[in-house]
Amino acid sequence: MEEFLQHTKTRLARSKHLDKVHVVLGKKSSDLDSLIAALAYAYYLEKVSPPNILCLPLLNIPRREFYFHTETRFILEELNIPESLHTFRDEIDLYQLNNEGKLSLTLLSSSALMSEDKSLESAVVRVINTEEQWDDGDPELAESSSFLVAKQLLQEAPELITQQLAHLLRGSILFLAMDPENITGEQKEVLSNLEEKFPELLPRKEIIAVLQEAQFHADELKIEEAMRKDLKEISDGEIKVAVSTVYMNLEVRRNQHEMGF
Structure with a gap:
């Protein structure tokens, strides 16, 4: 995966000589699911596309905000994939590429494009x-993008799945489920297929x-950063409401309360 990302970075620097740039774009939150699904699907596209097309996984956030995503940074650091190899939304002009007729977009989610896009x-x-895949149109009940990408790769190109890619996809699916009891029948099948292919997976x-420990570990974040880390926005088209989740160790909070904080 590191070799693939290095290759895309080098080709992106020469984008003027490319006929097409096929960008895989995830949700605005750029959570673990979005990042890994974008990496996996862009890797797959790179293998099956003509050589004159650059297939680029794009994080739908400015680079400065990547610091908030502790669980995402953790799994990439664990696999020795440097942050410098990723491309962020503020580092590529999608509008110019589109005006030049060079841009193709695969969206991981219906909500990947904002109103300004x-x-x-x-x-x-x-x-x-x-949205058609969501039960009752509720995004909270949607399948993870990592699961859908893993399912497609297993069906169409299982030979392209490396151990590192299997580790990323499997980790994302498990992290989204949070509890083994929440894993659906189709997810179990995909996970089992990945584990049979690579029995040495943890x-x-x-x-x-x-991954849960990495998600909750936000000690190094400032208050503003912690508030923005899990920020969710809800809008009816006119009014926009932002809701933030901050995780706290209950034992620490109890001690603070006893000390009068």
């Missing part, structure tokens, strides 16, 4: 996680525990 809708060639409970 309306002009980019003409470049969309596929949406992997669409036990599921161990992966979940490690």
Whole structure:
């Protein structure tokens, strides 16, 4: 995966000589699921696309905000994938590429494009996680993008799945489920297929525990950063409401209360 990202960075620097740039774009939150699904699907596209097309996984946030995503940074550091190899939304001009007729977009989620991105809708060639797939249209009940990408790769190109890629996809699916009891039948099948292919992968409970610890570990973040880390926005088109989640160790909070804080 590091070699693939290095290759995309080098080719992006020479984008003037490319006929097409096929960008895989995740949700605005750029959570663990979005990042890993974008990496995996862009890697797959790179293998099956003509050589004159650059397939680019793009994080839908400015680079400065990547610091907030502790669990995402953790799993990439664990696999020795440097942050410098990723491309962020503020580092590429999608509007210019689209105006030049060079842009193709695969969206991991129906909500990947913001209202200000309306002009980019003409470049969309596929949406992997669409509203039609959500039960009752509720995004909270949607399948994870990592699961949908893993399922497609196992069906169409299982030979392209490396151990590192299997580790990333499996970790994301397990992290989204949070508890082994929440894993659906189809997810179990995908996970089992990945584990049969690479039996040396770590036990599921161990992966979940490690990623949960990384998610809750926000001690190094400032108050503003911690508030923005898990920020969710809800809008009816006119009014926008932001809701933030901050995780806190209950034992620490109890001690603070006893000391009068």
